[in-house]
Amino acid sequence: MRFSEQIRRSFFVYALIPTLLLCVGCYIFLYSMSYIAQTKRNEQNTQVLASQLESELNFYEIKAEKLADLLSKEISHLDEKKWYEDIYTFMRQRELQCNFYIFDTDYKILMSNTTLIPEYSTQTYNWGIFKKMRLEPDTAWTMPNRTYLGHDKFTILSIGKAITQGEEIVGFIVFDIKEDSLKNMVGKNSQYNIMITDRHKNIILTTNESFKNENGKVRNDLADETGYLKLIDNDVYISRSTLFQENLYVYTISFIGFLDDLLRMGFLFLLIMIIVLLGALSFAAKKVANDKTKVIDKIVKGIEEVQRGNLETYLDIKTQDEFEFIATAYNQMLEDIKALIELNKEKACHSIQSEIKQLESQFNPHFIFNTLEMLRYTMKLDQETAYKIILNLSSILRYSINGGLSEVTIEEDLGYTRSYLEIQQFRFHERFAYSIDVYDQAEIYKVPKLTIQPLIENAIKYGFNNQKKLTIKISIRAVEEQLVIVVYDDGKGMSAGKVASINEILHTKGNQHIGLYNVHRRIQLMYGEQYGLSIISQLDEGTVIKITLPLLNS
Template identity: 30%
Template sequence: MIGNTTINKLYREKLSRSLLLFAIIPTILVTGVFFQLFFMIINEISDRELTSQNKELSSFLSSEITSYKKEIQALQEDPRLSRVFQTDDVHNDIYKELYQVVTDHQLKSNFYIVDVEGSILLTNAYRDNTAQIYYDKYLTKVNKNQDKDITFYNEKDNHAADFTFLKMTAPIYDGNKVSGFIIFDLQSNQLRRFYENMNYTDIVITDPFGNQLFSSKRSLILDNGKIGVLSKKGYHTVSSSIVKDEFIVHSIRYEGLLQKGFFFGFLGLFVICGLMVIITRLFAISIARKKTKSIDTLLSTIQDVNEGRYKGYHQLEEEDEFETINYYLHDMILSKNLLLSENKEIHIRKTEAEIKQLQMQFNPHFLFNTLENIKFMIRMNPSSAEELLLKLSSILRYSIDNTDQDSPLKDDIKYIYDYLDIQKARFEERLNFSVEIPEELGTTPIPKLIMQPLVENAVKYGIDHVDHLLIKIKASRIGDKLVIMILDTGSGFSQSRLQEIRDLLHTTQNPSNHIGIYNVHRRIQLKYGRSYGVRVFSEENKGSLLLITIPYRKEE
């Protein structure tokens, strides 16, 4: 027997491994997967937000700039605009129209009407040196003979809170001559709402060549004025082209904090997992110590059983799961003893059945009468004598062969045919029989020779008291059961004898020397259970009916 110290150690190790394998590790895996999915979902939501914000900003800018272009083109077509340099009469009307253009847009702007020298005629901004700046930086670049196109400029050196991020300039023609310019300075203040309420999100607006027009953060722009984060790690960018690819809108999110959160989150998860493993180990040791007494009691019980000195059920001190094991161990021991008893009885019954079969196989009266009939027939009818010899040989061969415990129903019926044919040769017209076995039941396996003792009883005890004996054998399947009926028209049993037989079939011991019906019944019950067996029905001077019930089984 293994020592208690070894048992405790093994139990502690197994409990620790079980908790780790079936509780801690699955929990860690589920937590890790959940953690991963959580960050994937956050990242996906953030990406969708970024895409949505970029789409909204692009749509807003495209709509506003396109609308400004249409308004400028409409002003260029207004004949009053060329007169603004010649007379003051139209100044108020032109100012009102320009002011209305700005008012109608969400993206506000400063407008200017300047001549080719940069002198301001009309503006809604403060008058300072702005016109000269325009002249120096932009107006000198405009080809005075250009077509009526609108030119875009950017103020890349300005990063004030409300700076002009885009300048829209269009020439004012007097005939074919450029007499001045319409200028709209689009202000950046309306762009704030697209990034101020978005965590870790910035926007950059560039021309097709990557030159910055607007950026929400100076660090996103290189010294040469171009956007510098498109290829950097830790940034996610969504870009859209607008106004016939004149501009590109970039929505940029810094993912460094999210990645750091993911890293530190996993690091914290590993620390927690390590603590859980340590706690589980300590918990296993504590549980093992508490369960040691119960294990010792169970081991002692098993040792007593092995040594054949089991003293009966002994309740454990602690009412835990081991008490359930203790109870079922006691029940198993009792079942084991019962099974041993039944196996012993099965062996005894099998031995008795084999002895009885041998007795029947070599019954002197049966053999003597059969051989006498054969001797008589050899003189009178040699062919019939030969047939009887063959049947007798078949009976002896089948009954002596003990290699199989079961045999097909058709083989047992063949044995019964041969047996009854020999008996009919003896009793002639006094004995008749019929057998009805459906073809599909012929291969059904049954315990060997379970019909022979019952048929023999019908002949032996029935024919001496009647002038004519009829034996009917019929088999049928009822649900999952095979029922074999043996009916005879012999003298039958009295009610007292019938009750005596029925009482005998309900016992596990047979005090009489007659084991025919009882032995068949007990063999079936020991093999298949108490739901099966032999049932006896009889009426004195009218005959008997025996029903053999066994499980239906297909051919093996």
């Protein structure tokens, strides 16, 4: 049998079987991925909506606690204009809108943004939100509380906090979340059916009334169910997320019956494609077998020449198919082999410079991820702060990717360091403070790029250690013929054994995944073994990291 015929038969058989398997596998994959994608989007929607809702309600709880603390001193002589402006400004910034009330201990309204008197404040007995606030006056409470506003409008959630003077309750502040506002938040995900309930399965809000039973609760065939199930003669997928210590539940319900119809149509289309493919493969196998055997000899001859050590044997094949690609790859391989021979010679002359550049590139991606995550929320809450964060992050990235600089002045490195510190201050707020002191006009001297920032990053990473606040102090001065940089933090500190372990890493081969080692190693590669880092730390007393460098004028 001719070789071309063997190729034709082999091509047909071995192309057909994998093709059939691939088609079937792709169909099964698409079938599975369709369901997985639908369920994943469903679950992501639930998580996002739950997160947004909990975030908004948390804002109201925090505001209620702050107002209760401030109002405790002024409730007997309220400055209505002052407090109304403060509360109104706060509510304008919130996605969930509400009515707010300040009550005295007899549930009489002292101040409000509406003339409506909520019916729950006119009852002759303590119940609901008022009962919770009286029983635990030090806690801000969030609970379902459906109140009629007129014109088919309701409030559906109340957030309240007792106002106390010492041990005595002197009033209450309550925010009533409006149903329309919550519907607008849910409406952003209108392609899904959304339901919000309390822990007793009472429906607070739903986009589909068929999920309710006659008592206004969740249907029995839906309660406590998640995943795939049959509901109202439809295939659905249900995901659920809890918030506020499982006091509220957010459901997302997707109807997925349409996927079965789409996949049946896809299967029919697949069968037609397989039949067409069989005919095409038969024709292509014969043509390929006849054409490709002509160039095989050329390729074999070229490979034999390379085996003999001849790196100047190039292939000239212009068939515009895989064999031309093989020939091109073969020719490129020869070029690469010759280039690698020269490159290996050059690498031997630049090993130290390569190590320095490698150590300079050890930039922690978690900082960028954390900053972008912080920026995502800050852009919603405080655009001016978000703008400052973006400027600082831009400055940091521009500085860190400038590969043309190995040495910079103290002034330049501190510019980058201040941007990094400001981002950390935006992140931790009042929990984080820092100071920078430069003496003896030391800002003119040169240091290795990215010298100070890894020390600050290390202090933040290990210094907090469940502390409420961390302070970092940076001191730079010229001492005799040396530049001394000291970074102090008042964090948890380290035991003597831990300090000894880190010093051992610094003075041996070390670990390039430790930021302190990267700084220490780079300094020694650039200036010599007499320079580098030293660490002094005591448990519960903080940590001092000292960098010693030569005095190099800019």
